[in-house]
Amino acid sequence: MKKFSKDFIFGTATSSYQIEGAVAVDGRTPSIWDTFSRTPxxxxxxxxxxxxxxxxxxxxxxxxxxxxxxVDSYRFSIAWPRIFPQQGQYNPEGMAFYKKLVNRLVEENxxxxxxxxxxxxxxxxxxxxxxxxxxxxxxxxEFAKKCFEELDASVAKWLTHNEPWCAAMLGYHQGVHAPGHxxxxxxxxxxxxxxxxxxxAVQYYKDVxxxxxxxxxxxxxxxxxxxxxxxxxxxxxxxFDGYLNRWFLDPLFKGQxxxxxxxxxxxxxxxxxxxxxxxxxxxxxxxxxxxxxxxNRALMEFSAASEFLFKPAYSDYPKSGMGWDISPNExxxxxxxxxxxxxxxxxxxxxxxxxxxxxxxxxxxxHDKNRVDYVEKHLTAVAExxxxxxxxxxxxxxxxxxxxxxxxxxxxxxGIVYVDFQxxxxxxxxxxxxxxxxxxxxxx
Ligand code: GBH
Numbered sequence: 517m518k519k520f521s522k523d524f525i526f527g528t529a530t531s532s533y534q535i536e537g538a539v540a541v542d543g544r545t546p547s548i549w550d551t552f553s554r555t556p557x558x559x560x561x562x563x564x565x566x567x568x569x570x571x572x573x574x575x576x577x578x579x580x581x582x583x584x585x586x587v588d589s590y591r592f593s594i595a596w597p598r599i600f601p602q603q604g605q606y607n608p609e610g611m612a613f614y615k616k617l618v619n620r621l622v623e624e625n626x627x628x629x630x631x632x633x634x635x636x637x638x639x640x641x642x643x644x645x646x647x648x649x650x651x652x653x654x655x656x657x658e659f660a661k662k663c664f665e666e667l668d669a670s671v672a673k674w675l676t677h678n679e680p681w682c683a684a685m686l687g688y689h690q691g692v693h694a695p696g697h698x699x700x701x702x703x704x705x706x707x708x709x710x711x712x713x714x715x716x717a718v719q720y721y722k723d724v725x726x727x728x729x730x731x732x733x734x735x736x737x738x739x740x741x742x743x744x745x746x747x748x749x750x751x752x753x754x755x756f757d758g759y760l761n762r763w764f765l766d767p768l769f770k771g772q773x774x775x776x777x778x779x780x781x782x783x784x785x786x787x788x789x790x791x792x793x794x795x796x797x798x799x800x801x802x803x804x805x806x807x808x809x810x811x812n813r814a815l816m817e818f819s820a821a822s823e824f825l826f827k828p829a830y831s832d833y834p835k836s837g838m839g840w841d842i843s844p845n846e847x848x849x850x851x852x853x854x855x856x857x858x859x860x861x862x863x864x865x866x867x868x869x870x871x872x873x874x875x876x877x878x879x880x881x882x883h884d885k886n887r888v889d890y891v892e893k894h895l896t897a898v899a900e901x902x903x904x905x906x907x908x909x910x911x912x913x914x915x916x917x918x919x920x921x922x923x924x925x926x927x928x929x930x931g932i933v934y935v936d937f938q939x940x941x942x943x944x945x946x947x948x949x950x951x952x953x954x955x956x957x958x959x960x
Contacts, residue, residue: 524909525909527587527590527629528915528932529591531592533634534915536572537568538570542607544601545601548687549635549694552693575613582626586955589910596638598610599662600658603655629674630674631675632660632663646688646706647707652709657720660676660713671729676717677734680707680710680714680733688703700781711799734809734864734866738760738810738812741815742816743816748825756814756824771796806854809914811869814841815830836871836890837929842890852906863909865910866912869930871930872884874929882943882945884945888946891951892960917931918933918937919935933948
């Protein structure tokens, strides 16, 4: 049995577009995900976030579930097009929803961890180039400032961005997320402007706004391994590590982009002039903590045919329902590497969890033993890391509810609470009951 300290933060996480629904309510305008999901062929089954978990209308019920779980904290994000439905037009009605949410959480002694941006950029911003346009930094700042002004008093911690790699690379390079472009130069610009908007928001929060809460950013990180012992596979692994991890870690913590990757990408990029003097100083502005979303390790092999010489290799590891390797040991190696090469900041695991094919029984039970195992293994790893002095300050299970899993629609279920999307009834899965026990006993 592993023990957690009394200050360790147990939480669950969600994001606005994935759970809220109510996409045209109280002045909200479309986001890039409304547009993308309504474009035929982009999302599995043609699913959209139009209704999702209808959380916008069921906030109270969902807070009751958080109380049943006994979480210390709840992580959610703010829908930008509710706050600025049009450029320069602040919408207090949209903000009212989040004010109510943070106030209710505080009343229930649940600390709000607020993600400012979790991928739902307003369509009006995308119409002007989205994150590829450097003006996006100013658009984001206007949004972030309103969030600070209106919500800071009740918020426990701030995250500027969730997973810039996904927003930039999946959205602008691979085209599998909104806005669905396939252009590396655009993706690198998008990544740069997202990181720059992060640094500016941190500086503004601390120096101008005078905020006293902790503020940070969350990256999705996967430790990368070479499939074989040969030098080509090591090259592939290095390149994938650069593409996924170092392209974001290095500017944030070392104030520079990895030069090997700049070199590799340069075939597809006309100029790096979008990286202006002083930008990297802003991007590397110190934060108070570091957020990591961890799901899986990556195993790569050499591929002469692929643009960056890597491709995923066959792995005999057990898999989650996404086909991702279940790899708690490699999670520990990732944290060791971060401690050695990047940062001593407190680390929060801001997402960890797994999709599986859940079955809702006639009696309302969901026996998701595989998810219980997954969570126990990763929480055990967290506890072991803390025994080694790695300072993991908290853990947020992804996700509170089954929800809109981006390009996979509603087919993939990550929740510890089952959502019947026909009735919107919620059912605690076994994993939710187990998590409640872990939290109550502060041990796994
Ligand atoms: C998160 O993204 C999101 O923040 C969240 O909204 C989403 O619902 C949740 O996870 C579940 O998907 O190493 O080649 O196997 C997930 C980010 C990025 C994690 C890609 C898995 C696989 C890359 N994902 N990664 S690979």
